[in-house]
Amino acid sequence: MSQYTIAVFVGSLRKDSFNRRLADALARLAPPDFTLVQVRIDDLPLYNQDEDDHQSEPVRRLKSDISKAQGLLFVTPEYNRSVPGVLKNAIDHASRPYGQSVWSGKPGGVIGVSIGAIGTALAQQHLRNILAYLDVPTLGQPEAFIQAKEGLFGDDGNIGESSRQFVQTWMDKYAAWVRRHAQA
Numbered sequence: 001m002s003q004y005t006i007a008v009f010v011g012s013l014r015k016d017s018f019n020r021r022l023a024d025a026l027a028r029l030a031p032p033d034f035t036l037v038q039v040r041i042d043d044l045p046l047y048n049q050d051e052d053d054h055q056s057e058p059v060r061r062l063k064s065d066i067s068k069a070q071g072l073l074f075v076t077p078e079y080n081r082s083v084p085g086v087l088k089n090a091i092d093h094a095s096r097p098y099g100q101s102v103w104s105g106k107p108g109g110v111i112g113v114s115i116g117a118i119g120t121a122l123a124q125q126h127l128r129n130i131l132a133y134l135d136v137p138t139l140g141q142p143e144a145f146i147q148a149k150e151g152l153f154g155d156d157g158n159i160g161e162s163s164r165q166f167v168q169t170w171m172d173k174y175a176a177w178v179r180r181h182a183q184a
Contacts, residue, residue, distance in 0.1 A: 004178055006030070007069035008038045011076030011087035011112070011123075018113045018148045023075040025159045026111070029171045034178075036073065039065045041090040052097035059093045063102045066094055071178035072108040072136060078116070078123035083130070095134055103134040107181035109174040111144040113152070119145030139177045144170045 008027075012019045020038075027036040043058045045051070055063075066072070076087055095101040110127050112120030124145065131138050144167070146152070151160040159167045 002033060004034045004070045004175075004182065005068060006034055006036045006071045006073050006178070007066050008036050008073045008075060009041065009087060009090060010038060011074065011084040013042050013086055017077065018115075018152075019075045019077050021153055021157065022111065022113050022146070023073075024157060025153065026073070026075070026167070026171055028158060029168050031172075031175050034175055037065070037069070039090075041086055044086075044089055044093055047089055047092040047096070049096070055093070062090060063094050066102040066106070069106065070182050071174075072103070072106050073174070074108065074110045074112075074127055074131075076110070076112040076120060076123055076127060078112065078114050078120040081122045082126045083123050087127075088130075091130060091134070101134060103131070103136050105181075106136055107178045108136040108138040109177065110138060111146070111170060113146040113148050115148045117147055119147050121145045137177075137181060139174055142170055142173060 008023050010017070010020050010023050023038060030036055039062065041062065044062065045056055076083055095103055108131055110124045112124060114120045128138055151162050154160045
């Protein structure tokens, strides 16, 4: 494959969220044959199984965006030691109706940033459990539990000097993971 489209899911709706900034910075660190596209999840209705046979336009768009992608990237904060509800809602919509999940087999990566010392470790673990059930092969190493602190982002929005090599290494491993699964 000569070009890879990566569907990016930012688990925060806040315009200036650290995780949205991280997703933007990751797009700039991606190899030239990777295009990272942030998937809109803020307009999805709350998941209701009664709607499975008549999914709304935003849900159909979500499923189409995932179907077109060769990989998945989850950039998530941690809310109350787990994944944000808006992200879980998107995951549920795209996995339904039962037997029509668009997640299956797409290689995934999980990363996140938080002000806490452990970053988003617990949210990432919960998300990995969900993705395993959905048959999303997820990059295991390196793990990236990033703490938002002074210098993480430069004035230009890029990853700051002190963290750049770590985040670049993560991105390189993720890109190799996607390529390996796309060739399989």
